[in-house]
Amino acid sequence: MSLLELRNISKNYANHPACNDISLAIDEGEFFTLLGPSGCGKTTLLRLISGLVKPDNGQIFLAKRNITELAVEKRNIGMVFQNYALFPHFNVFENVAYGLKLKKVSKKTIKAKVAEYLDLVKLTGYDNRKISELSGGEQQRVALARTLITEPSLLLLDEPFSNLDAKLRDKMRVELKSIQRRINITTVFVTHDQSEAFTLSDRIAVLNEGQCIQVGSPSKIYADPANSFVAAFVGETNLFTVQDFPFNYKIAPLSKFVSVRPQHISIQPLPSGKAGDHPGIIVDFKTNGALLEYQIKLKNQLLKVVVLNILENDQRLAIGDSVNVVINPVNIQAFVS
């Protein structure tokens, strides 16, 4: 059953559409991600759901109730801001207790609940710390506790990891996901980082220029992108116009773009004098340790190829080598747009 439903939501800023006729249904307990490049409208959409911004057109339903015109503070939707927005004049305890104090909950209950939620985010004993004394990761945990303690029916996360360094980001992702699973809260997550979206989400909506391009599970979106934008944005790929496509395979009629993932291409050494179906030359090579990544020049087009790094050094292909490029036609994806 869908908990949150957006129907034909539109929002313009100074005649520029930030969200254009977006409809989505998000299920109870789902971890749902709005993914897209900066300026695609994902943050605007999140703010529309929260009520901080009102839509020009369309309706928002939460648990079958139309909340389009409902005031922010009455929606019972929680949100963690990109910069956390922790109140600097309160300490950790006061920040976390804030939402309950507003609801005039008794002091004893507040104390117990704050302790419970600080424990949930692993910050037991931090009650009296000032916000300025916390690290980025700790601030984020406080922000999460402050939001979750009000037991919102929906949790909104606006790029919560963008202010953390890479290692901490990975750690916080795992923790966030485990907390989300434990309390089973429906979550809408905004990010421009596709690997983040992939590791966390049950389903993803890919947004571009204010429009919702595709909705689906991470594996579905990766395997079967709706158009060339999704193919290029989600994971790495080799994208060509039909005219430039350097292989001699038949492409579905009306298609304009063709995409092949780097791992779906294999290369075989081509002894000098011998001719292959698709002969190319290695022009660049790099490795991140686990993978070898080659740039191949094929019919004046550059092609990226990735293979597992399982060969001994001296058996590897090197820059300048001639190769035969092989693909399985089922891995070719063609798009009309």
Next chain:
Amino acid sequence: MIRKLLNSKKSAYYLGISLLLWVLIGFILYPALKTFYMSFNSSAGLSLVNYFEIFTSRVSMMALRNTVMLGVLTVLVCGTLGTVLAFLVNYFELKYKKIIDKLLLLPLVLPGLIIVFSFVQLYGESGLVTKTLEAIFSLNEAPYSFSGLRGILFVHAYTQYVYFYLNVSVGIKQLDQSTIDASRNLGASKLKVFTSIILPTITPALIASSIITFMTGIGSFSAPSIIGGSYKVLTTQILLSKANNFMSIAATQVVILILVSVTYLVLARGYERRKRFTPSVRATPIRPVRIKSNGLNILVHILLVLLLTLIILPIITIIVLSFVKPGTWMIDIYPREFSFENYAQIFYKTRALKPFLNSITMSTITAFFCLAIAIPASYIIVKTKSKVRALLEFLTMLPLAMPSSAIAINMINAFNKPNLFALNTVLVGLYILLPLAYFVSALPLMVRASIVSLQSLNDTYLEASKILGARRLQTFFTVVIPTIAPGITAGLLLIFIRSIGEYTISVFMYNASNQPISIAMANSIFEYDIGLAMAYGSLIVIIAVVISTIIRRLSSDK
């Protein structure tokens, strides 16, 4: 229904803006324009007669030259002193750094008038230090003369080096240690590091301080009027013209004074714009340099102790002399009999107590006027996209370009006849005019403070509060007020202590009903009642020190 509500909201907004503009135009812009108009006023109608008279008068031209000279020398003296101190304290390793820093900031909150009188008691012809030196070295006359330009500069050095000290200290703290290291690594000598890295970093601070010091220098009134002697400057000439009721001449002198101040402001700002830079966000704070040579270290510390003594001495003098028993200190170098009589006089004699109460009341009124205007004005400037923003900023900052004597003359010119802004009453002669003039002179300070406070109120805090379920009023009381309160309270308190010791505006405008403590203090001095004057002074000093401690607490809490 909703449309109606929106409309009433809108009309309330426009009513509010109209009220703001009414006050700002009526009490700041209109008085300034009135003075400008008066300067062209003569018996022959509109003409340049007044300007002609000033530019051909030997005395007036001398006053103008003296004023510019005083401004320039004040900048040089304060610049040298303040910058050297800032480097000693911030750039080198020192013991007791925090206490030294606090003491060095003390002159910021002490009214100039008190310093002048205290200096006279110390370094004047029969001052304590002067007489002591005479006694030690068996001199027949004072080893130096404290009156005239030198005396004024001495006072200015004391009261105004703080601007340089403060700004340059901030500049030094913005220095990026890694740029210094990089420059050394690229082969720069220590001198080269100073001229190519350190100096450019503090240049904006130097320019900003020079602007405020120059303006305070040329607008200074208490020092030139009390110890200036034959060294005439524009401010003292303005009072003379006003006292003789040559209001058109006074207006012309005010316009010339403002022109001098604005010229410097424009030139300095232009230079500053070329020298400005954005400090690096990831700057590594500098490591204080240890002074290696033992001799140098001792020298630096002796120098500091000497300077600190010079700074504290006037304050101690005021307090000690406030306990001198009236009529007992006539011929001795040092007073011998002490009592609480001076304080008893202030608190038990209505005539002596009234100025003290007046000052408290008027400073409170001033602070509230400032609050009422600065909060809405800065809110519109910071948080809205209203079209009147630029106008509000211009009007609220305009008094910065006007020395106190100019503000006083403007107010007198504008309100000695009934006008619309004052609801058709003559304000001159009324109690309220003095606090109104204090308000005009203090408003820029308050608007600055509120703007900074409001800027720290990030919009996401408000959004976060809403999302957590807070209604408008709850957000206002739990988030908005606590966030902006410390800065705004600090601003209010600062205005309170500035107003309580205000002298220049008061001299021009006070009357029997609102005689403030500074005037009472000056009158006691002129009646040779030094003890009473110093008791008044001590009260102001105590209030200033207590309040500035509170201000520091407020600003360090954040």
